[in-house]
Amino acid sequence: MKLLNRIMERAKANPRRIALPEGTEIRTLKAADIILKDKAAKLILIGNESEIKTLAAENNLSHIEEAVIIDPETHSGMEHYANLLFEIRKSKGMTIEQARALAKDPLYLGCLLIKNGDADGELAGARNFTGDVLRPAFQIVKTLPGIKVVSGAMLMFTPAKQYGEDGLLVFADCAVNPNPSAEELAQIAVCTAQTAKALAGFEPRVAMLSFSTKGSAKHELVDKVTEAVRIAKEMAPGLLIDGELQADAALVPSVGQSKAPGSKIAGHANVLIFPDLQAGNIGYKLVQRFSGSEAVGPVLQGMAAPVNDLSRGCSVEEIVSMIAITANQVTL
Numbered sequence: 001m002k003l004l005n006r007i008m009e010r011a012k013a014n015p016r017r018i019a020l021p022e023g024t025e026i027r028t029l030k031a032a033d034i035i036l037k038d039k040a041a042k043l044i045l046i047g048n049e050s051e052i053k054t055l056a057a058e059n060n061l062s063h064i065e066e067a068v069i070i071d072p073e074t075h076s077g078m079e080h081y082a083n084l085l086f087e088i089r090k091s092k093g094m095t096i097e098q099a100r101a102l103a104k105d106p107l108y109l110g111c112l113l114i115k116n117g118d119a120d121g122e123l124a125g126a127r128n129f130t131g132d133v134l135r136p137a138f139q140i141v142k143t144l145p146g147i148k149v150v151s152g153a154m155l156m157f158t159p160a161k162q163y164g165e166d167g168l169l170v171f172a173d174c175a176v177n178p179n180p181s182a183e184e185l186a187q188i189a190v191c192t193a194q195t196a197k198a199l200a201g202f203e204p205r206v207a208m209l210s211f212s213t214k215g216s217a218k219h220e221l222v223d224k225v226t227e228a229v230r231i232a233k234e235m236a237p238g239l240l241i242d243g244e245l246q247a248d249a250a251l252v253p254s255v256g257q258s259k260a261p262g263s264k265i266a267g268h269a270n271v272l273i274f275p276d277l278q279a280g281n282i283g284y285k286l287v288q289r290f291s292g293s294e295a296v297g298p299v300l301q302g303m304a305a306p307v308n309d310l311s312r313g314c315s316v317e318e319i320v321s322m323i324a325i326t327a328n329q330v331t332l
């Protein structure tokens with residue numbers, strides 16, 4: 001996991017302001033204490049101030065006092081954040097009263113801090129469902145120019161050193177879009193290539209996966225993947241991308257050569273784009289469990305500022321890594 005060490009060092013070199021809306025969640029607090037001790041980020045804990053301080057004292061988390069604490073019930077800026085939310089969402093029918101109530105929701109407040117320039121990124125999800133973390137981010141932080149869909153990439157540290165970059169591959173979309181269109185799939189591929197380059201530090205070779213390789217099967221689901229390859233090439237002309245490819249053709253040089261002769265990607269892919277969320281989510285979990293791989297993420301990509309979602313089963317160490325990754329994404 002040398003890459004995670006490098007990500008941590010990069011975070012320390014340029015500490016970013018990361019909001020943690022689950023400020024009273026104990027694993028989050030323990031992770032925050034480690035990050036603050038290492039000076040890897042400037043943290044904003046959202047939640048009941050006395051509860052945060054009591055939990056910190058009970059668990060000997062002495063560095064928590066270095067965090068900024070924002071208590072939505074008492075913070076002096078709440079009316080400003082409510083107005084900001086109202087302005088963003090009034091065209092969707094939100095009233096100022098609804099905005100005042102919603103701005104107190106830590107998951108909304110974290111995104112409002114980002115929108116207002118008071119935080120650089122956000123990490124939540126140790127306690128909340130994925131959809132509840134993502135919705136305010138979609139509504140308030142929104143997507144990068146030219147990108148309509150946010151997606152979730154997994155950094156897969158596998159023991160199979162013959163694949164990817166010494167066993168490291170990036171998989172997507174494993175977290176967000178249940179059934180992407182060809183255009184959305186193309187955007188997911190382009191964003192994942194950027195994530196691989198900026199975060200994992202390697203030159204991406206993107207395989208667009210299917211149950212077919214180069215026309216071996218005819219189906220509208222295969223057509224969607226080939227159309228996505230065409231659009232992705234238009235979006236990013238220099239990108240090394242190919243498809244549709246079966247997983248073995250994407251990864252194994254001899255299979256790639258026989259099923260997709262002449263392809264620069266087949267047999268050498270280090271970025272795998274799954275055709276939909278069922279395949280992506282099931283795929284990464286199977287690799288993780290059967291091979292003992294470390295799966296880090298989902299790293300959300302395509303958002304105008306980094307907002308990341310944790311698994312509710314996450315460990316303190318995973319939260320520490322995801323804070324560092326979120327901080328790294330600020331410079332993406």
Ligand code: ACO
Binds near residue numbers: 131132134135139175
């Ligand atoms: N990217 C950007 N914006 C989006 C996206 C997206 N992928 N999806 C929805 N939005 C926007 C919509 O445009 C809409 O914006 P608007 O209100 O300004 O018009 C807003 O978000 C809400 O859209 P809805 O369609 O109402 O979204 P909904 O709330 O129904 O669902 C969600 C969005 C929650 C992300 C849904 O797609 C979802 O549940 N995905 C699966 C998440 C999941 O459970 N993943 C598996 C677990 S994660 C893991 O195992 C690693």
